[in-house]
Amino acid sequence: MTKILIVAPSWVGDAMLAQPLFMRLHERLPDLTLDVLAPAWVAPLLRRMPEVNEILINPFGHGAIKLRERWRFGRGLRDRNYDQAILLPNSLKSALAPFFAGIATRTGFQGEARFGLVNDMRELHRHALPLMVERFAALAEPSGNIPRFPIPQPKLRVIESDRQRTLRKLGLTLERPIAALCPGAEYGPAKRWPPAYFAELAVKLSSAGYAVWIIGSAKDIEIGAEIASASGNRAIDLCGKTSLDEAIDLLSCAALVVANDSGLMHIAAALDKPMLALYGSSSPRFTPPLSDHAKVIKLDLPCSPCFKRVCPLGHFNCMMQLTPERVMQSVGDLRIGRDKLV
Numbered sequence: 001m002t003k004i005l006i007v008a009p010s011w012v013g014d015a016m017l018a019q020p021l022f023m024r025l026h027e028r029l030p031d032l033t034l035d036v037l038a039p040a041w042v043a044p045l046l047r048r049m050p051e052v053n054e055i056l057i058n059p060f061g062h063g064a065i066k067l068r069e070r071w072r073f074g075r076g077l078r079d080r081n082y083d084q085a086i087l088l089p090n091s092l093k094s095a096l097a098p099f100f101a102g103i104a105t106r107t108g109f110q111g112e113a114r115f116g117l118v119n120d121m122r123e124l125h126r127h128a129l130p131l132m133v134e135r136f137a138a139l140a141e142p143s144g145n146i147p148r149f150p151i152p153q154p155k156l157r158v159i160e161s162d163r164q165r166t167l168r169k170l171g172l173t174l175e176r177p178i179a180a181l182c183p184g185a186e187y188g189p190a191k192r193w194p195p196a197y198f199a200e201l202a203v204k205l206s207s208a209g210y211a212v213w214i215i216g217s218a219k220d221i222e223i224g225a226e227i228a229s230a231s232g233n234r235a236i237d238l239c240g241k242t243s244l245d246e247a248i249d250l251l252s253c254a255a256l257v258v259a260n261d262s263g264l265m266h267i268a269a270a271l272d273k274p275m276l277a278l279y280g281s282s283s284p285r286f287t288p289p290l291s292d293h294a295k296v297i298k299l300d301l302p303c304s305p306c307f308k309r310v311c312p313l314g315h316f317n318c319m320m321q322l323t324p325e326r327v328m329q330s331v332g333d334l335r336i337g338r339d340k341l342v
Contacts, residue, residue, distance in 0.1 A: 001031045001032075001033060002029045002031055002032050002033070002083050002084075003032075003033045003035070003080065003081060003082045003083050003084075004025060004029075004032060004033070004034050004035070004082060004083060004084045004085070004086060005035050005036070005037060005056075005077070005080075005082045005084070005085045005086070005098065005101075005103065006018065006021070006022070006034065006035070006036045006037065006085075006086050006088065007037050007058075007085060007086070007087045007088060007089065007094050007095075007097070007098065008036050008037060008038035008039075008042055008046070008058075008088055009042075009088050009089055010039050010042070010062070010089070011186070011263065012041070012042060012045060012244070012263030012264075012266070012267070013261075013262060013263040013265070013266040013287065014088070014132065014287075015038065015042045015045055015046065016045060016154055016263065016266040016267060016269075016270055017132050017133040017136060017154070017266065017287065017290070018088055018136050019049050019051065019154040019155070019270070020133055020136070020137050020151045020152050020153070020154060021086070021088075021136045021137050021139060021140050022034055022049060022051035022052065023051055023152050024137055024140035024141075024147070024148060024151075024152075025051075025140045026051055028140065028141075033053050034051055034052060034053050035052070035053055035054045035055070035056060035080070035082075036052050036054075036055050036056065037056045037057075037058050037097065038055060038056070038057070038058055039057070039058050039061070040057050040058075041244065043055045043057065044243065044244040044245040044248070045156075045244065045248070045267070047245075048156040048157045048158075048248060049156065049157070050157060056077075058097075059073065060073075060093065065092075065093055065096075067096070070093070070096045070097055070100065071096075071100050073097055073100070074096060074097040074098070074099065074100025074101040075100055075101070076101075077097065077098075077100075077101035077103075078101050078102055080101075082098075082101065082103045083103075083104060083105065084103065084104070084105040084106075084107060084120075085098035085101075085103040085105070085106045085107065086107045086108065086139050086140075087106065087107065087108035087118065088108075088136055088139070089111075090108070090109055090110075090111030090112065091111060091112050091114075092111065092112040092113060092114045092117065094108075095108065095111075095114045095117035095118050096117065098117075099116075099117045105119065105120050106118050106119050106120060107120040107122065107139055108120070108121065108122065108139070109121075109122050109123070109124045109135070109139075110122070110123060110124065120143060122138070122139065122143060128146070129146075129147070130285055130286065131285075131286060131287070131288070132286055132287050133151055133287075133290060134147055134151060137151050153269070153270070153272075153290045153291060153292075154266070154269070154270035154290055155270055155272070156248065156267065156270045156271055158248070158249065158252040158271070162245070162249055163249040163252060163253065166242070166245075166246045166249040166250060167249075167250075167253070169246070170238065170241065170242070170246075170250075172213070172236070172250075173211075174253060175211070176209060176210060176211040177209065177210050177211070177255035177256070178210065178211050178212075178213060178253050178254045178255055178256070179202075179205045179210035179211070179212045179213070179254065179255065179256045179257075179258070180212075180213050180214075180215050180250065180251055180253075180254040180256070180257045180258070180259075180268070180273075181198050181201070181202060181212060181213070181214050181215070181227070181235065181257075181258050181259075182215050182216060182257065182258070182259035182260060182262060182264040182265060182268070183195060183198050183214065183216060183220060183223050183224065183227060183239075183260065184216040184217060184219060184220035184223065184239070184260065184262055184264070185260040185261060185262040186217075186219065186262065186263070187282075187309060188281075188308070188309025188310060189309070189310055190280060190281035190306070190308050190309055190310050190311050190316070190318075190319075191260050191261050191262070191280060191281055191282055192223070192260050192319070193260055193278045193280075193319050193322065194319060194320065195223050195226045195227045195230065196230055197319075197322075197323070197324045197327075198214075198227045198258075199226070199227045199228075199229075199230035199231040199235070200230075200231075200324040201258065201324045201327055201328060202214075202227060202231040202234055202235035203231050203232065203234055204324065204328045205256070205328075205331075206231070206234040206235070208331075210255070210256065211236070212231070212234060212235035212236065213235070213236050213238055213250060213254075214227055214228060214235050214236065214237045214238055214239055215238050215239065215242070215247055215250055215251065215264060216238075216239035216240070216247075216264070217239070217240065217244075217247075218239075218240040219240075220239040220240065221239050221240040223239065224237040224238070224239030224240070225237055225239070238250065247264065247267075248267055248271070251264065251267055251268050251271055251273060252271050252273075254268070254273050255273075255274065256273070256274050256275070256276075256331065256334065257273045257274070257275040257276070258275070258276045258278070258327065259275060259276075259277055259278065260277075260278050261277065261278070261279050261280075261282045261284075261287065265277050265289055266287075266289060266290070268289070268291075268294075269289035269290050269291035269293075269294050270290070270291070272291055272292075272293055273291070273293060274293045274294075274334040275289060275291065275293060275294040275295070275334075276294075276295055276297050276327060276330055276331065276334070277289045277294055277295070277296050277297065278297050278298075278319070278322065278327070279296055279297070279298040279305070280298070280299075280304055280305075280316075280318035280319040280322070281304060281305055281306050281307060281308055281311070281318060282305050282307060283305040283307070284296045284298070293334070295330060295333055295334060297322065297326070297327060297330055298318075298322075299317075299318055299321055299322055301317055301318050301321075303317070303318065304318040305318075
């Protein structure tokens with residue numbers, strides 16, 4: 001039996017893009033036991049991936065190295081007898097626990113001064129592997145090998161009884177086809193389509209026969225309330241009212257998803273939902289939605305993508321000029337089966 005520990009990214013979307021790596025490892029190693037070290041907020045996502053055996057909660061957030069605490073944590077992993085650790089973050093801190101655990105092979109890309117901590121160091125060829133999912137998948141291969149193409153698309157499990165429980169808890173029904181709006185993007189406001197635009201789109205979708213749900217985390221409560229109010233409450237605001245598990249259940253009910261470049265966008269793609277993915281400051285050339293049912297909407301202005309948290313020019317044209325009318329027109333480009341929920 002081969003045992004591998006994956007050190008997962010801290011962002012939900014990035015963790016979603018790690019699943020093809022997990023798939024490939026199981027393909028290469030039929031006797032594999034695959035565990036993942038991840039922050040608690042990423043764990044609900046990993047539980048939906050059949051490739052994952054066990055999730056170990058990473059207790060260390062951003063900030064101080066806390067070397068002694070990481071030494072103790074790593075020593076506590078020694079009895080698990082992992083053959084290899086694969087480090088997806090490029091930070092020095094992500095390499096400490098596998099090193100202290102004495103894992104023989106510690107694989108990762110060149111990063112923050114971690115020579116010695118990572119003893120299977122890989123050089124990242126950015127032009128050859130432009131997508132994050134390709135870079136992660138490359139780490140499944142022996143050193144010097146390119147990832148196996150085509151790289152599979154992520155796929156999340158949905159359990160019907162859990163989904164029904166979530167619907168009952170929130171008092172929701174599926175009497176009309178569901179349009180899910182995901183207005184958040186944790187990285188910063190430059191990735192977020194304006195709330196007023198989401199509200200206008202909600203009105204148009206409601207008039208077209210959809211029940212409109214606004215889905216987001218507690219950080220999106222203010223945005224969700226603004227959208228619901230501006231839409232004349234034609235959209236149901238669910239921001240901050242669900243766990244990540246419940247948000248996944250709700251997205252699995254959708255006939256249509258409209259999302260910023262965010263973790264929920266990647267989740268909707270992994271659920272294979274018809275989706276419009278809105279890009280402004282970021283680029284689908286790096287982190288696209290990995291689904292044949294997703295359509296990217298972007299303007300390709302000279303100033304974008306800038307990859308900034310806030311528009312450095314102050315006008316935010318990459319999103320302001322992406323009108324609700326244009327997005328609504330793109331809904332017609334999607335193949336949407338209204339009677340098919342999953």
